[in-house]
Amino acid sequence: MHGQEPRPQVAGPGRPRAPKDDDARIVERLQRSLLPSVLEVKGLVTAAEYVPAARHHNVGGDWYDVFEPVPGTVTWVIGDVAGHGFGEAVVMAQLRNALRAYALDTNDPAEILRRLDRFVTAYLPNDTTATACVLVLDRPTGRVRYSGAGHPPPLLLAERDGVYVTHWLDQAKGLPLGVRETEFRPVAQFTLIPSDTLVLYTDGLVEKPGDDIEDGMERLRMAAHLVCTETPETVCRQLMRLPGEAYAGDDRALLVSRIS
Helix, strand or coil: CCCCCCCCCCCCCCCCCCHHHHHHHHHHHHHHHHCCCCCCCCCEEEEEEEECCHHHCCCCCEEEEEECCCCCEEEEEEEEECCCCHHHHHHHHHHHHHHHHHHHHCCCHHHHHHHHHHHHHHHCCCCCCEEEEEEEEECCCCEEEEEEEECCCCEEEEEECCEEEEEECCCCCCCCECCCCCCCCCCEEEECCCCCEEEEECHHHCCCCCCCHHHHHHHHHHHHHHCCCCCHHHHHHHHCCCCCCCCCCCCEEEEEEEEC
16 A cells, blocks of 8 residues: 555565664674684694674683694684674684784794784774783704793693692793884793693683682682593593583684694
8 A cells, every 4th residue: 555664574484584684694704704723733632612692692802723834833813802702702713813914924922922012002902902922843953942921820730750830931931912012022032842742821810800810710720630541532521611501791712733
């Protein structure tokens, strides 16, 4: 009839999908493309898990990475963009890609972080802050150099003289990214041998409201020690349970990597 507005079309069999539904599908696909992934690296057995804060629809600012920028070198990364949600996931992807590019140019983890700091200052919003830790292995010598930018220290699980030990890699602490551009970032080193395991994580795994982060780190260390002889997949699965099933206040990421 003339003068009446047309009825809205409802999506169904044989009908085109509404534009809003198409937008939702595009956003979901883009979100999935931003989620962290682990590439296979020869000589490593690696497992990883990522659990975003539940209210933010499967996307957040935590990331991990392990790759071979040049033959004979392996780089591990763990990072956390402050905040939650899709915007932080976009920033995370920018940082991850920039870091990979810098790692092609230098095997110095402190220099990689210095360049990333300049990237944050020059190209990202003024209120952007993030933490990260970069470890670089020289395969021929087994030497690993590492540097941290405000991130909780990685954990090394190792067998020495028949005794399993856990050791915090906490000798290279620096400011978070985006706080203040600095010319100096500390570097420390250690030797990695076959059967050693690295545990990299974000603070959502060890920090809860009302709890001291040091207590959370000690829980992580003790739990890791109990499962240090298990496969990286099992270690990863067990450690991801530490915050409890009901807690979803922060994104959490975990990367467990063993020299085979």
